[in-house]
Amino acid sequence: MKSHNDALLLTENPYLLLTPGPLTTTRTVKEAMMKDWCTWDDQYNQLVSSIRERLVKLAAQAAAEDYTAILMQGSGTFSVEATIGTAMPKQGGKLAIAVNGAYGERMVQIADVLGISVTPIRFDERSPINPEVIEKALQDDSQITHVAIVHCETTTGILNPLNEIAQVVKRHNVTFIVDAMSSFGGVAMDIDELGIDFLISSSNKCIQGVPGFGFVVARRDAIAKCKGHARSLSLDLYDQWDMMERSNSKWRYTSPTHVVRAFDQALKELELEGGIAAREARYSSNQQVITEGMEAAGFSALLPREWQSPIITAFRYPSANFSFESFYGSLKKEGFVLYPGKLTSEPTFRIGSIGDVNPADMERLVHVIKSIYSSFDKEQ
Structure with missing residues (x-):
């Protein structure tokens, strides 16, 4: 006899979600959440390891050995805050954030709340980020150590010129943080060629999983320098990475097991799509x-x-x-x-x-x- 839960699963979606995430998922992604999983189980941790490896290969391609993936509980904003709060040193760092929409402004707000020295570089919401303006800001202020941008600013749907901005950041040899929340998995990029040090995205965007965790694909030598930087216990990206590296991809605190299983299925479906x-x-x-x-x-x-x-x-x-x-x-x-x-x-x-x-x-x-x-x- 079918249970009430089985009947709910078989009910068609009442509508298509035409949003930047959460979004409409496949039946098979939903079905992956219909079993319960233990966070300590070796099989589950091996699955997390596989997800981390696949994310790195999607992002860094030929240079995968130079990168690592860190999964972080919560919405994408949790991972943005974890990255900013961990990548920035407690002394001597300054963050420039290019802003042309609400999500760039949110990064500025995060930096302000965390007490991080920040220089917003603002543009009209209806215009892309101008790399020449970023160049001038870096030339004028030698104290800037990190630059952050939003790749796809979903306030308007604008796709900022990542390649051109990356070239500017590379020339000035500063750390590059990219919020690719709504583009990674749906817009081709090679973060090694671009020189991105920290790329941030989420389970419920272009990979087509469900909400529950974000992830950061980081250059290994960049995250390795971040010990002791974090302004938060639970959002310490370095400690999360260190635990995953030392303990077969175990999370520090309770992980969203059902969401992780759905994400694994979503990654398989991305590969099957081509x-x-x-x-x-x-x-x-x-x-x-x-x-x-x-x-x-x-x-x-x-x-x-x-x-x-x-x-x-x-x-x-x-x-x-x-x-x-x-x-x-x-x-x-x-x-x-x-x-x-x-x-x-x-x-x-x-x-x-x-x-x-x-x-x-x-x-x-x-x-x-x-x-x-x-x-x-x-x-x-």
């Missing part, structure tokens, strides 16, 4: 269908296409009396959940193109939006 290049191609196709369909329906994308990521797209409100709440509610009834705007300069909403969704789903979404927006027009 790796990051194939996933980026699907996401890009999703984003193209959304953008072209929305423009045909009377909406305008916030960003020019050359700055747009394949992760999430911001659209302007089509009129002064447009109600996102009503629009959102109508779409949810039809099986789609969008994301409200986060931009401070003008009203927008956002549509994600990542997760277990494909261009046919986007075409259905556009068809529904055209119908709903047409009826809104008539009512208004």
